[in-house]
């Protein structure tokens with residue numbers, strides 16, 4: 001599901017030609033894909049050239065879109081692994097993957113690509129519930145995606161403590177650039193002290209997984 005819409009989005013949205021950033025996405029994405037239990041996934045990682053859109057998504061079939069606006073915030077491989085791990089976890093856990101018509105899905109992806117999903121077409125987006133791109137998941141789903149995502153990044157050999165670093169960096173970025181308004185990814189991923197303390201509570205388990213990879 002979602003492959004056709006992903007193809008349409010690739011045709012209608014500019015794809016980044018930046019070799020360094022593309023290499024980073026492929027490098028990190030493949031490592032997460034190798035440990036994520038998404039049956040029948042046809043993994044594909046595409047970097048869209050949208051410097052003003054700090055967002056990312058994973059469709060149920062393993063199609064991952066990253067908008068270049070998130071890269072200054074993810075900053076390094078572990079930061080990007082945090083975001084991809086989290087989005088892939090929503091897909092693995094099938095959070096709201098149902099009930100979306102193909103057309104609706106495409107329209108929502110377009111809205112996201114245009115960076116206006118939070119302000120327009122509220123009804124459409126509500127209908128399209130899911131993907132972590134358009135509408136907030138429930139708090140339980142966010143916690144589950146954080147939990148699984150941190151385990152995936154650890155199993156892929158990224159230090160899970162970097163997830164906490166990433167979220168703190170994202171909060172700082174939003175304070176500096178949000179202009180009093182939450183930027184898009186944060187509007188669907190409420191960041192408060194609870195979120196960070198919950199992730200910190202998951203670290204002992206994630207550290208265990210990380211050590212099994214032989215990383216230090």
Ligand SMILES: [Zn+2]
Nearest residue numbers: 132142145189
């Ligand atoms: Zn999420």
